[in-house]
Amino acid sequence: MAAASRYHAEVARGIETLLSIVLPSKNEAPALAGLLPRLREAQPDAEIIVVDDGSTDETPALCAQHGVHCLSSPYSMGNGAAIKRGARAAKGDVLVFMDADGQHDPADIARLLARLDDGYDMVVGARDWDGQAGVGRGLANTLYNWLASRMTGARVADLTSGFRAVRADKFREFLHLLPNGFSYPTTITMAFFRSAYAVAYEPIRVVQRIGRSHIRPLRDGVRFLLIIFKIATLYSPLKLFVPASAVFFLTGLxxxxxxxxTQHRLTNMTAMLWSASVIVFLIGLVSEQITALTYKHHD
Structure with missing residues (x-):
């Protein structure tokens, strides 16, 4: 609990707020009614920001009742957009992002902060199999974790977790990369690995969410499929394009x-497959250069 203790000690000395807790929310008033008091009890000196993503319930009034800063949007912009708006508004040196649906335990924040104080730049709350929202989501997340681990060479325990503590200055470096939709955890995790920022995973337990999920399997299935390709292109495009190029070449061969x-001749199909192999490889080279420029730091 060293990080939490250091945080409270510095607040007592009058130093500017060090911890900001950001909760993206869309019609989560029933869950917030129980979550906000628990958050205040667990982190009494933290800045708490609820980013109201076009809610039609009493979220703003509930935040006012509990003395919580509410950033309201006139219409829904997406989970990732709420994260970006909250990160820009937060005053803390350390940001904690957690879901507003009541799944995450505020008591776990202290454990994430303690790991962050060990020298890590981001600590992610990692769910076990029982914490997955259904078998389908569990299998998909297992695939994402495996692929991300292969790409980065590091163990990725939970690529899509929305509960994480991160150093604010490093997180804001990648705001321009974050999508407005649901795949912001994937993007920020791969961006940190690519930039050689230290990432740790802390096991957590989650409970059944309050209310209905905003993720729809049919509507968002294609988006989650695209996450697989995004994992590769965010970290190292050549690790995706070189195997694809090799498949075309070997098939042509x-x-x-x-x-x-059988026919003693070279066919057009073979020439097309070899041409595709060269084209895919060259696209991979160009993508690698674009990725390098994307992560280039500017003063």
Whole structure:
């Protein structure tokens, strides 16, 4: 609990707020009614910001009742957009992001802060299998974690967790990369790994959310499929394009051997497959350069 103790000690000495807790929320008033008092009890000196993403319930009034800063939007911009708006408005040196649906335990914030004080730049609350929202989501997240681990060479325990503590200055470096939709955790995690910022995972337990999820499997299925490609292109595009290029080349080679032994000639299909192999490889090279420029730091 060293980080939490250091935080309270510095607040007592009159130093500017060090901790900001950001909760993106869309029609989560029933969950916030129980969550906000628990948050205030767990972190009495923290700045708490609820980013109201176009809610039609009593979220603003509830925040006013509990003395919590509410950033309201006239219409829904998306979970990632709420995260960006909250990060810009937060005054703390350390940001904690958590869901407003009541799944996360405010008592776990102290554990994330303690790991952050060990020298990490971001600490992510990692769910176990029981914490996944259904078998389908669990299998998808397992696939994402495996692919991200292969790409980065580090163990990624929970790529899509929305509960994390992060150093504010480093998080804001990547605001321009974050999407407005639901895949912001994937983007920020891969961006930190790419920039050689230290990431740790702290096991947490989650409870059943209050209310209905805003994620729809049919509507968001394609988006989550695209996350798989985003994982690769955010970290190292060549790790995606080189295997794809090799598949085209080897398929063309195999087809050439077949046609040569049966027809004694080089077919147009073989030429097309080899051409595709070269084109995919060159696209990978260009993508690698673009990715490098994306992560280039500007003073």
């Amino acid at each position: 195999g087809y050439y051997i077949y046609t040569y032994t």
